[in-house]
Amino acid sequence: MDDREIMDALLARDETALAALDARCGRLCRAIARNILGSDEDAEECVNDTWLRVWESIPPAEPPSLAAYAGMITRRIAISRWRARNAERRRAAVTPIDELDELLPGGDEVSARLETAELTAAVNAFLDTLDRDARVMFVRRYWHLEPIAAIAARMDLRAGTVRVRLHRVRRKLREYLERRNLL
Template sequence: MNDEKIIALFFERSEQAIAELDRKYGAACRSVSFHILGNREDAEECVNDAYLGVWNAIPPAKPHPLLSFVCRIVRNVSLKRYEYNTAVKRNSHYDLAIEELEDCLASSSTVEAELAKQELTALIEAFLDTLSGEDRVIFLRRYWFAEPYNEIAEKVGLSEKNVSVRLVRIRKRLRSYLSEREVFV
């Protein structure tokens, strides 16, 4: 079933919309959630919660494309679960991905106060625009989707080592990009 038909089912308030959404994108959603949480059961539950979020959002939303819309909701729900789960332990792909970023984001306790999230998003987008398509995909697969190096390597057709080196360089560029804009000094 194509995305337009699935969205039409949401507009009709038909619960079949959820069933069709799960048939088509369930595996991709579970993959996003699993990479953040590192736990299949929690991922399953977060995906179900995300479906409820999609149900509440459509209508009025009429997302195009549907997959990135759903992935975003899955990521947000999974991050909330992650924060709840990891008050005491740290063990997921997301942990590792985020720890890498700690180094290039200098410790500034005033950042949250000084910079609204939206502004930071705009800065990140501007930074992403400076990267090549391949580097942008590697960066987002690592830090948006929390995918491990070997999976990224497989998806972009590079070696794992190559992906690792690219990420080191991108983080270095990110650090200097943000520093130049006096975000983290």
């Protein structure tokens, strides 16, 4: 089934859509979940929850891209689980979420005055200002939550180069958001 056929099946409440969804988007969603949770078992649970959310939300939702939609749900579930798990223990490793938390402090005041939609619009506009490589690095790191080493391998770059370029992109993003009084 292609995206359209899967969508039609979901809209018709045809449960075969779920198997097709897994075949179509499972690899992406498992990778995202594994990137942030670090465990195949946790990732599998996360992906199963994703299919349930997709089933519950379509209809009425009719996303333009199933993979992006499913990936977004997986990402949200995985981050939520990661935060819950790590609230109880200290970690040594730096994850993409740590990097984002550092970029945008999570104080009550800041969080309260920001609307996610407004922030998303600003991030979209910011991504449009980046060159393609930088944009791909950013998305793979902070949307796919991919390890630095994997991004470096994908883009044929050294890990250090990716780390530095991401560092600069985060700095630019911070400045960009500051200019808009979003930080």
